[in-house]
Amino acid sequence: MKETNLIRRRNMLKGAAAATTVSVMGCASQLTTSSRPRVVVVGGGWGGLGAVRTLAAGGKVDVTLIEPNDGFMSCPLSILYITGYAQASDFQRSYRAIDALGVRRVKDRVVDIDRAGRKVKTATQDIPYDFLVLATGLEYMEEALPGYAAARDQFPVGFRAFEQAAVQRQVAAFVEQGGNFVITVPKPPYRCPPAPYERACMIAHRMKEKGTRGKLIVVDANKHPMPPPLAKPLETAMREMYGSQIEYITEADPKSIDAGRKVLSTSKGDIPFSQANVILPMRAPGLIRKAGLGERFAAVELPTFQSKADRNIFVIGDSQSSPLPKSGHLAFGTGQQVGEQILATIAGKYKEAGLGDEVTLPAAICWGKVSTSLAININVTSSISIGDPPKIRFQVDPAANAASSKGAMDWGRNMWNAMLG
Ligand SMILES: Cc1cc2nc3c(=O)[nH]c(=O)nc-3n(C[C@H](O)[C@H](O)[C@H](O)COP(=O)(O)OP(=O)(O)OC[C@H]3O[C@@H](n4cnc5c(N)ncnc54)[C@H](O)[C@@H]3O)c2cc1C
Known part of the structure; x- marks a missing residue:
């Protein structure tokens, strides 16, 4: 079993090198403006920026970044903005530093990937690649909650950049007016598992400070806070710091939401609300499935993050299906790693791991703020022995x-400096 996987991986990596040679050799006929290998990175978030910076620093390839937003906004730590303790601009950066590296930046959205023709398509142009790095983050599975799609504007999830403003307005209204604020937590995998509990604690912190008369109801599909190594400190913070503000309902599956009556129906009964922050189940954007790269998330080989379906494509960050945490820190590190792999492959210097080698995978770090002055930290390190599943290790604060x-x-x-400083 181990040998079969190893052989498959060896062939795949050899294939990548061969494909590079073919595409590089074929460049003369394919390219009109450049004879250097072309690497296209889709998505200018945590993962994409790690890849772009590394590739551009190598100085040997033409790098194109395709991203529809004008700039970057961090989800990590933006809870301070959502709950009124910081400005949105504290978590935003321009792409000026990327432009200064000589990266071609296309402000657009990729709508299709032509794998056979090795080009990505936006609404207005086709962009050819020799290597493609997909760092497109995720989308919400709206169909998982009947009633949601018809009223999505009333229920912002706020787990993607620039959506925070809508949640900030919900929180501000609730803190002022009181009532029932419902937060739902899906089953994993979803982005940054401690984040819903961080959001609950920080809203409760604001309620306490402002004397809000109301309840924050956390409707969790899980038995305990996620991820399991953080269950105890997160549950303790919710209970001991915010027992009067937070009602924590576990193993409750949302069944439907009625925007008119303002009722969330769950497997544990109906919950009326004045504001609802519905954190939906998540998956990779449709682009990934349409291109045949995976079902819910893109299937990748570890430790290379190379698509199992296409050796010229790497999928990094939250779009890929490995059991590693969906963390910005990890996405950025994976982008750097993949950038280095591509440069080494092009230079004919890529060295694959041998049988029995233990390969270190990019690390993850997540923070759960539970008040303006306290937080809980989790560090995740992992490694893989070729052919085996990754070994994942957690180091957790016992308390906030x-x-x-x-x-x-x-x-x-x-991190923001490393990405865009
Ligand atoms: C509240 C919260 C707190 C968090 N806290 C932490 C933390 O403490 N530590 C941590 O490490 N992580 C944290 N995270 C997780 C972190 O934000 C994500 O893991 C990270 O953003 C994933 O990076 P990514 O590159 O995969 O996706 P993103 O950063 O979301 O970037 C994806 C980019 O792709 C672009 N895109 C999407 N589709 C297309 C397309 N078709 N064409 C072109 N561009 C496209 C998007 O516009 C976006 O800019 C937190 C997340 C949340 C929501």
């Missing part, structure tokens, strides 16, 4: 603490 609250802000500033 001030050092992790400061660490979170320092980490954020360092």
Whole structure:
């Protein structure tokens, strides 16, 4: 079994090198403006920026970044904006630093991938590639909750960049007027598992500060807060710090939402609300499925993050289906790793891991702010022995603490600088 996987992986990597040679050799006839290998990165979030910076620093390839937004906004730590403790601009950066690297930036959305022709398509142009890096994040599975799609504007999820403003308005209205604020938590896999509980704690913190008369009802499809290693400190924070504000309902599956009556129906009964922050189940954007790269998420080989369906495509960040956490830190590190792999492959210097080698995978770090001065930290490291599933290790704060609250802000500033400084 181990050998079969190894052989398959070896062939795939050899294929990648061969494909590069073919595409590089074929460039003369395919390219009109450049004879250098073309790498196209789709998505200018955490993963895409790691790849773009590494590829551009190599100076050996033509790098194109395709991203519809004008700039970047961080989901990590933006809870401080959502709950009124910071400005949106504190979590936003322009792409100026990327433009200065000589990267061709296309402000557009990819609507299709022509794998046979090795080009991506936007509404207005076809962009050819030798290697494609997909870092498109995720989309919400709206069909999972009947009643949601017809009223999505009333129920912003706020788990993608620039959606935070709508949730910030919901929270501001609730803190002022009181009532029932419902937050739903889906079963994993979803982006940043501690984030819904962070959101609940920080809204409760604001309620306490402002004397809001109301309840924050967390409707969790899981038995305990996610991820399991953080269950205890998160549950303790919700119970001990915010027992009067938060009602925590576990193993409750949302069945439907009625925007007119303002009722969420769940497997544990109907819950009336004044505001609802419905955190839906998530999957990779439709582009990935349409291109035949996977079902819910893109299937990739580890440790290379190369698509199982297409050796010229790498899928990184939250769009891929490995059991590693859906974390920005990990997405950025994976982008760097994949950028280096592509440069090494093009230079004919890519060295694959041998049988029995233990390969370190990119690390993840997540922060759960539970008040303005306390946070809980989880560090995730992992490695893989070729042919085996990855071994994942967790290091967790036993309780919310001030050092992790400061660490979170320092980490954020360092990451944003590494991406766009
Ligand atoms: C509330 C919250 C708190 C979090 N806290 C942490 C934390 O403490 N630590 C941590 O490491 N992570 C945290 N995360 C997770 C982190 O934000 C994600 O894991 C990270 O954003 C994933 O990076 P990505 O590149 O896969 O996707 P994204 O960063 O979402 O980037 C995807 C990009 O692709 C673009 N795109 C999508 N489709 C297309 C298309 N068709 N064509 C062109 N462009 C496209 C989008 O516009 C977007 O810019 C948190 C997330 C949330 C929601």
